[in-house]
Amino acid sequence: MKEAEGEKQRKGMVQDIIFLGIALIVAIILLSIFPDRREVVATASWEIFIEMIWILPAVMVLMGLFSAWVSKETVVKYLGKASGIKGIFFAILFGSLPTGPLYVVFPVAATLIKKGARISNIIIFLSAWACIKVPQEMVEFQFLGLKFMAARLILTIIFVVIMGVSIEKIIEWSDKKESEPIGGKDGAGI
């Protein structure tokens, strides 16, 4: 499992470096055909580079701290049995603290379904993991401003909770109709 993940990482890295190479070649070709654009492009790129380099190390350190302190086991332990407002709170909290790509968290969600956690909490947790992250919000704050970041954050939390609850209702309703198990075997039960 660990090795497969490492292999995936290496492959992804090679792919990213290839993309970088392509971008560089395209940039060199375009700028040698249109030398008058060189200054605009260089200035714009340089500005973004400076902005990124001031915050990226801090963002990475925060991500590292979260991943060291909040383990998958902690998440499963708390989310497995929490319900109601407390469940929603934990789902958002645990979703927003740790970091990593979405595919890392699907197995955690599957474990939660098997453990009998509520569908609504799992959906909220998954969605929070995808789009409400403390380090991510900081970068959004830096580039798009406090108003944009705060408005999007609050709206996202509201709609993610609505979505979690409605998906749970839809699943329960369709289970009653078909009595066919979805996801994990005892997933839709409460």
Add this chain to the structure above:
Amino acid sequence: MSSTAIFINVFTLGCLIFAFIRNRAKTRQALIVAVKSFLRILPIVFTIIIFIGLFLGFVSPSIISEIVGEQSGFGGVLFVALLGAISHIPSLVSFPLAASLIKSGASVTAVAAFITTLTMIGIVTLPLEIKELGKKVALLRNGISFVFAIIIALIMGSIL
């Protein structure tokens, strides 16, 4: 250095010192993870920096505002929302891209739609999500996310 960047760095430093006092070994481990993920994301960061530079240098603001600006209407929003749903770039680098789009004439609604679908929806990871969570849950989550992302974007556009 902007005040936001100062705030982020001070906040992180505070967390780091607190973590170091609490548990040295774990903090070391966290820093190793940090360095690794920093190196991991670096090629994407440079790619996006070059991309934004070329984008701003070659695509005129009038074209941008025509496609994703205020006058592009609902069609423009739908277009960028779809683009965000199928794109597979880390959200961290999507923010500078979004900022430069706004600077060159894109509407808040379009940019909010792009970021929200980009983070919430994963077409690329959908097969894995179906495998782990079942077809119904995965499709419902991504489908409803798309609709809600557009609603979030429309509200953002009207309040900002």
